[in-house]
Amino acid sequence: MELILKYFPDLTEDQISKFQKLESLYQDWNLKINVVSRKDIDELYLRHVLHSLGIAKLISFKDGTKLMDVGTGGGFPGIPLAILFPECTFHLVDSIAKKLKVVAEVVEGLELTNVKITHSRVEEIDDKYDFIVSRAVAAMPTFVHWTKGKIAKTQQNELKNGIIYLKGGDLAEELQDYKTVSIYNLNDYFEEEFFDTKKIVHLPIKFKG
Numbered sequence: 001m002e003l004i005l006k007y008f009p010d011l012t013e014d015q016i017s018k019f020q021k022l023e024s025l026y027q028d029w030n031l032k033i034n035v036v037s038r039k040d041i042d043e044l045y046l047r048h049v050l051h052s053l054g055i056a057k058l059i060s061f062k063d064g065t066k067l068m069d070v071g072t073g074g075g076f077p078g079i080p081l082a083i084l085f086p087e088c089t090f091h092l093v094d095s096i097a098k099k100l101k102v103v104a105e106v107v108e109g110l111e112l113t114n115v116k117i118t119h120s121r122v123e124e125i126d127d128k129y130d131f132i133v134s135r136a137v138a139a140m141p142t143f144v145h146w147t148k149g150k151i152a153k154t155q156q157n158e159l160k161n162g163i164i165y166l167k168g169g170d171l172a173e174e175l176q177d178y179k180t181v182s183i184y185n186l187n188d189y190f191e192e193e194f195f196d197t198k199k200i201v202h203l204p205i206k207f208k209g
């Protein structure tokens, strides 16, 4: 938890309490439904919570921003972002119901009122968002295809509406066709070795009505 405060020192009491509760909620639910690996549970705050919050080093979402987390799995990056941005709405989507059971329990345990959960493939979702966030779901061309038509026209934030994706490794080949893409290194924000290879990809998506 100190790790989160190290990089996000201005959290409210309510946010601190919610971040603290995450550990026991995930520990309990992970014993029943395994959604996070054992190693990752031991390093929940580093590998999941802080990694998810990396997005907040790139952009502080304006109140009212509408986001979807595609392939949220156990709730990452959606849950930590929903705690950090209580005035934004988060739609967490995954095609595997079992994982969403854990997400639902965590959302209930934290009394998060800005999170909606849907069991679906993202292709079936018919709505529009300022940003689609994600981590470790599909290669960018596939992901762009799946999320086509789901980005809102009206711009509320300085960063252009589109996809914000947490990715690792060498992205040059995967992203070569996207001329407007920006890549940010998470080790510019966080000093822990875990982030040395981790990046945030921002791909603005033009609205096509």
Ligand SMILES: C[S@@+](CC[C@H](N)C(=O)[O-])C[C@H]1O[C@@H](n2cnc3c(N)ncnc32)[C@H](O)[C@@H]1O
Pocket (backbone or CB within 6 Å): 070, 071, 072, 073, 074, 075, 076, 077, 093, 094, 095, 096, 099, 120, 121, 122, 123, 134, 135, 136, 137, 146
């Ligand atoms: C490797 S997990 C990542 C989970 C989470 N984002 C994280 O980083 O911890 C990938 C997740 O994407 C989901 N997924 C894959 N394809 C999907 C699709 N077309 N629509 C919705 N979810 C999908 C899978 O069910 C799985 O939970």
